[in-house]
Amino acid sequence: MKLRFGKDGEFKILQIADTHAGAKISPDTINLITAALKREKPDLVVFSGDQIWGSYHFLGSRKKIENALFELTKPVQDSGVPFAVCFGNHDRQVGISNEEQFEIYKKFKGFIGENTPGIDGCANQVIELEDGGDIKYLIFLIDSHTNLNVGYDNVHQNQIDWYKNVRNKYKKICARYVPAVVIQHIPVPEVTELLCETSKSTKGAVQGFRNHAGKWYVLNKNLVNKNAFMGESPADPMENSGEFAAMAEMGDVRGIYFGHDHNNSFNGKVQNIDIGYTQGAGFDVYGPGLDRGVRIIKLHTNGELDTYDLRYKDIVGKKVKRKARFAFFQIMPTNLYDAAHRALKILASLIAAAAIIAVIILLINNL
Numbered sequence: 001m002k003l004r005f006g007k008d009g010e011f012k013i014l015q016i017a018d019t020h021a022g023a024k025i026s027p028d029t030i031n032l033i034t035a036a037l038k039r040e041k042p043d044l045v046v047f048s049g050d051q052i053w054g055s056y057h058f059l060g061s062r063k064k065i066e067n068a069l070f071e072l073t074k075p076v077q078d079s080g081v082p083f084a085v086c087f088g089n090h091d092r093q094v095g096i097s098n099e100e101q102f103e104i105y106k107k108f109k110g111f112i113g114e115n116t117p118g119i120d121g122c123a124n125q126v127i128e129l130e131d132g133g134d135i136k137y138l139i140f141l142i143d144s145h146t147n148l149n150v151g152y153d154n155v156h157q158n159q160i161d162w163y164k165n166v167r168n169k170y171k172k173i174c175a176r177y178v179p180a181v182v183i184q185h186i187p188v189p190e191v192t193e194l195l196c197e198t199s200k201s202t203k204g205a206v207q208g209f210r211n212h213a214g215k216w217y218v219l220n221k222n223l224v225n226k227n228a229f230m231g232e233s234p235a236d237p238m239e240n241s242g243e244f245a246a247m248a249e250m251g252d253v254r255g256i257y258f259g260h261d262h263n264n265s266f267n268g269k270v271q272n273i274d275i276g277y278t279q280g281a282g283f284d285v286y287g288p289g290l291d292r293g294v295r296i297i298k299l300h301t302n303g304e305l306d307t308y309d310l311r312y313k314d315i316v317g318k319k320v321k322r323k324a325r326f327a328f329f330q331i332m333p334t335n336l337y338d339a340a341h342r343a344l345k346i347l348a349s350l351i352a353a354a355a356i357i358a359v360i361i362l363l364i365n366n367l
Helices: 028-038 062-079 096-105 157-174 189-194 243-248 321-330 334-366
Strands: 002-004 010-016 042-050 083-087 123-129 134-141 179-183 195-198 216-219 253-258 265-270 272-278 294-299 305-311
Touching: 010 028, 010 179, 028 062, 028 294, 028 305, 042 062, 062 083, 062 096, 096 321, 123 294, 134 157, 134 334, 157 243, 179 294, 189 195, 189 272, 243 253, 243 272, 253 305, 272 305
Parallel strands: 002 123, 010 042, 042 083, 134 179, 179 253, 253 272
Antiparallel strands: 010 294, 123 134, 195 216, 265 272, 294 305
């Protein structure tokens, strides 16, 4: 896929992370997306994973899933801005595969997603940005997978090899390494290099888990942007697959951006690559209050980039339409919400089983 820089030498990407929509889309999520589109007038929108979630929302209905994806992306479709997607760890849990969802997206106006065959995952692709016939930038969209049996999954070796092959191919074409930016759902482990380990008593410290269990962290203010925030420990992969190391080899990758941990929005340089979180945009899941938002990634023909987030409170306002639901998700993390649904499902099954047993006993007694 080829896109072009504007006459001003800029190309603006709007990254939307973790909308976590159910069968009914929150009007507050839609208002955030609409306001960002109107304010920034981006050249490309990327939904970076966990667009939808929860099999209990859709009950296996492909029609409900298609309707939800249509309504979620409708502001982008109406804007005329092209868009693409990455997949997260929750998308595939709704009852149909990512590949089936990809086919649904292909029906929508403005969708430019492509799926590279022969490598793991779905919706891996590279987008060329041209200026005056020259290729000035590459945008890599990468599937970071779902395999909770290993903690959080990582980008696989054949995807890393694909990235290297693409990088090297464009070097031959352009006689130089072409600047690139990467968007995916789950963070690279190197994001922790932007943190400082601290004590539990430190103000604002967040508790690590899995690989970081027993540790507490704060942002290194000398490395991250001024209005950064971190409300939860990075849920990075249990295993470092070497993705970041591969992307740091030749100096072509200028930025790697992800979502996944809704309460985090920060970025900073590690080995000359700007890496960072985009906070959750969805109001149907836990998140950072009115600091829910989106990220702008502004690319320049000289290979540089700028990035900043846009927050609901600044571009929409300090009021939400679904007040009770907003309040609920300020105190109900995802894992507890999922656990509550599972508990209710088990309870319903037990009640149904008890009712069947009671009917059988009643029939036997009447024989």
